[in-house]
Amino acid sequence: MFEIELLFAIALFSVGLYGVTSKSDFLRIFFSLEMLLNAVILMLASSAHHLGMTQNLAVAYMIIVIATLEAAAGVLIFVVANKLTDKIIPDQFNEGADYE
Amino acid sequence: MSILILLSVVILAIASITIKKTVPAMIAFAMMMFMLGIYYMVLDEKLLGLLQVFVYTGGIVVLMLFGITVIGPEFPEAKKRPWAIVSTLLVAVALAYLVLVLFPDQQTIAADPDDQAKIFAEHYADFALIFALVGSSLLYGTMKMAKLLTAKRSYDDV
Numbered sequence: 001m002f003e004i005e006l007l008f009a010i011a012l013f014s015v016g017l018y019g020v021t022s023k024s025d026f027l028r029i030f031f032s033l034e035m036l037l038n039a040v041i042l043m044l045a046s047s048a049h050h051l052g053m054t055q056n057l058a059v060a061y062m063i064i065v066i067a068t069l070e071a072a073a074g075v076l077i078f079v080v081a082n083k084l085t086d087k088i089i090p091d092q093f094n095e096g097a098d099y100e
Numbered sequence: 101m102s103i104l105i106l107l108s109v110v111i112l113a114i115a116s117i118t119i120k121k122t123v124p125a126m127i128a129f130a131m132m133m134f135m136l137g138i139y140y141m142v143l144d145e146k147l148l149g150l151l152q153v154f155v156y157t158g159g160i161v162v163l164m165l166f167g168i169t170v171i172g173p174e175f176p177e178a179k180k181r182p183w184a185i186v187s188t189l190l191v192a193v194a195l196a197y198l199v200l201v202l203f204p205d206q207q208t209i210a211a212d213p214d215d216q217a218k219i220f221a222e223h224y225a226d227f228a229l230i231f232a233l234v235g236s237s238l239l240y241g242t243m244k245m246a247k248l249l250t251a252k253r254s255y256d257d258v
Contacts, residue, residue: 007196008106012113014192015114026167027175028175034133035132038133045145066231068160073238076242078167079166
């Protein structure tokens with residue numbers, strides 16, 4: 001069962017990796033980043049349950065906190081960038097800029 | 101039961117990044133996080149499951165709704181990146197090989213619930229330090245980005 005859970009975690013990680021590398025809009029990149037983090041949490045939780053490595057749960061809680069911070073900061077940056085540039089694709093935020 | 105839940109998680113994950121409409125994609129994402137929370141509860145990690153449901157299905161999805169108000173009802177067209185699927189498959193195969201071939205036959209041991217209470221007491225300082233580092237990095241990045249964008253706005257105004 002542990003191996004099956006690991007395989008599902010790898011599948012979730014791969015879906016997230018595909019989203020990060022293939023999509024260019026902010027929202028789907030964020031979905032994919034959360035999937036990457038959740039794949040790691042799934043792996044940590046299943047190893048804590050099956051292998052008795054309960055310290056992994058503390059790391060999982062930590063990852064949830066960091067993911068929340070990352071989402072809050074990311075949405076803030078995106079909304080501010082959109083207000084200033086009127087663009088919704090992060091690749092285009094710096095188009096034509098020659099300032100520093 | 102567990103496998104069905106995990107299968108639904110992966111299917112909902114694929115749906116949330118392939119659906120072209122923003123609201124159905126968001127609903128698929130929220131359902132995926134909810135099913136993951138249910139799965140942790142099935143695994144008897146109830147606190148982790150509750151955190152997953154409250155933080156992801158509650159908090160982060162509401163944050164993403166702000167993004168939807170900016171993007172609109174449909175996602176913009178993405179550039180074609182054919183190498184993405186190939187590199188993803190390569191990474192998936194490499195990870196599966198690492199897990200199943202290089203580390204076979206893990207011994208399963210029942211988890212001791214009392215250990216979980218000791219973890220935070222013993223490693224509290226380490227966690228606080230990591231948390232402070234990550235938080236300050238995010239704050240620095242946000243301020244740097246805001247400064248850059250303000251510079252662009254004043255450049256555009258001139």
